[in-house]
Amino acid sequence: MKISIIGSGNIGWHLGLALENHHHQIYEVFSRQKSKASNLASMLYQATVKTDLDFSESDAELFILAVSDDAMSEVCQQIILPENAILAHTSGSKSLEDLQKLMLVHHDLPVKCGVFYPLMTFSIGKKLDLKTVPFCIEASDEETEQKLVDIAQELSNTVYLISSDERKVLHVAAVFACNFTNHLLALAKEITDSEDLEFDLLKPIIRETFKKALAVENPADVQTGPAIRNDQTIINRHLDYLKEDENLVEIYEVMTESIQHHQQSF
Amino acid sequence: MKISIIGSGNIGWHLGLALENHHHQIYEVFSRQKSKASNLASMLYQATVKTDLDFSESDAELFILAVSDDAMSEVCQQIILPENAILAHTSGSKSLEDLQKLMLVHHDLPVKCGVFYPLMTFSIGKKLDLKTVPFCIEASDEETEQKLVDIAQELSNTVYLISSDERKVLHVAAVFACNFTNHLLALAKEITDSEDLEFDLLKPIIRETFKKALAVENPADVQTGPAIRNDQTIINRHLDYLKEDENLVEIYEVMTESIQHHQQSF
Numbered sequence: 049m050k051i052s053i054i055g056s057g058n059i060g061w062h063l064g065l066a067l068e069n070h071h072h073q074i075y076e077v078f079s080r081q082k083s084k085a086s087n088l089a090s091m092l093y094q095a096t097v098k099t100d101l102d103f104s105e106s107d108a109e110l111f112i113l114a115v116s117d118d119a120m121s122e123v124c125q126q127i128i129l130p131e132n133a134i135l136a137h138t139s140g141s142k143s144l145e146d147l148q149k150l151m152l153v154h155h156d157l158p159v160k161c162g163v164f165y166p167l168m169t170f171s172i173g174k175k176l177d178l179k180t181v182p183f184c185i186e187a188s189d190e191e192t193e194q195k196l197v198d199i200a201q202e203l204s205n206t207v208y209l210i211s212s213d214e215r216k217v218l219h220v221a222a223v224f225a226c227n228f229t230n231h232l233l234a235l236a237k238e239i240t241d242s243e244d245l246e247f248d249l250l251k252p253i254i255r256e257t258f259k260k261a262l263a264v265e266n267p268a269d270v271q272t273g274p275a276i277r278n279d280q281t282i283i284n285r286h287l288d289y290l291k292e293d294e295n296l297v298e299i300y301e302v303m304t305e306s307i308q309h310h311q312q313s314f
Numbered sequence: 315m316k317i318s319i320i321g322s323g324n325i326g327w328h329l330g331l332a333l334e335n336h337h338h339q340i341y342e343v344f345s346r347q348k349s350k351a352s353n354l355a356s357m358l359y360q361a362t363v364k365t366d367l368d369f370s371e372s373d374a375e376l377f378i379l380a381v382s383d384d385a386m387s388e389v390c391q392q393i394i395l396p397e398n399a400i401l402a403h404t405s406g407s408k409s410l411e412d413l414q415k416l417m418l419v420h421h422d423l424p425v426k427c428g429v430f431y432p433l434m435t436f437s438i439g440k441k442l443d444l445k446t447v448p449f450c451i452e453a454s455d456e457e458t459e460q461k462l463v464d465i466a467q468e469l470s471n472t473v474y475l476i477s478s479d480e481r482k483v484l485h486v487a488a489v490f491a492c493n494f495t496n497h498l499l500a501l502a503k504e505i506t507d508s509e510d511l512e513f514d515l516l517k518p519i520i521r522e523t524f525k526k527a528l529a530v531e532n533p534a535d536v537q538t539g540p541a542i543r544n545d546q547t548i549i550n551r552h553l554d555y556l557k558e559d560e561n562l563v564e565i566y567e568v569m570t571e572s573i574q575h576h577q578q579s580f
Binding site for chain 1: 433446472480482483486488489492493497500501503504509511516523524526527528541542545547551552556562566569571575
């Protein structure tokens, strides 16, 4: 299939390379920063760099909208698609309806819209096997849905039909499981740094904690630490140590309370 | 060396087997629950099950006190050690001084005390290679310290001399990096469960998040998500979704604020 990619950030970069590996032709690459579009296009065999969003003469059948949520509205306002093309965004938080509405506000005719969302954190330049990445697919009609599912199944072993509401829930859960956990690791490093201790000392126990949490049925089953043991002596000693830093005290208290609260409800 | 183990929980179990593998003789095993002591002793070649804490006739040189913090005081009250024996606890949160004081309160003569703390989360029955586990060693005198370091270095490649104050800091940091993160994973599962979504969908992104956080210099450098992007639209949408659950709202708000606060201070 001829596919054009709008946006050349992390997701555009990863999808572009992976789709080409699976014998699709990346036809055009657009980015607001031309240099970024050129960088990505230079890694692809036949891609043209587009400097505007008029695709009326394009031969591409699928346009992957891999831009930030904030940029989506502006792109939808300016984009002109060829007849019968599919426009699919890659956002975890925008609904299918958001995209359809944006396209209808700025254009007279409805377009075939879809969602092509890889549930993964990407870093530009660091190749990642997409085979294990869950793809969440949704579309405005069955034909479009089938096309997007087919393409996703070439890239990944785990392709799901996920509604916009479900995708929102996954996104909220991922914020807890990924963004907030990453921040806790950053805070742990801040604590060890402040006493000139090596953060590396904690890495083996962090690795084992995660391995264990993902190996069991429910991470709650392997909860350890002073909160779950209701060890108030240690909790108080920790809070006393942290007392100079309001922010750390607040997180310690809220998380401890939540662990104890959940323990009771089991 | 002849070594006796007091306590047959996770740590006693792992240390007992590992020490025997390195040609030490586990001489005696004591547990308040005799059946647990018997279980551990049955996995060791020559260990005797002890049903009381009178070790005055024991040939062991080192007594590893692998009991819960709460039980430590009672054990110290009752224990009778042979002359010149070393008593080392395995706790992350008790200081060396705590142990020395307990022994002096209940006995006339000071004993050689130490800390032999493996910085790891253990599960009974699940063997784990101790080679990568950091051991934190501390002792009342240099000779004892050297003996404990020597034994730890047989078990592990990473042996550190860590003071009680430093160990407390490591323990606080581990609560953030392990206990609290594990709880966030449990909450993420709760969120997906509540909408009949598979938690498995999130596992690849969780694995990648942790791999990345531990591979970079500072996890803060790879922070992603709506909080660090100051994406208030998505933050509000998430809070609106969570609004029925006070506890989740509170965690979302506290963590989001903390991420944004730290971003500013860099």
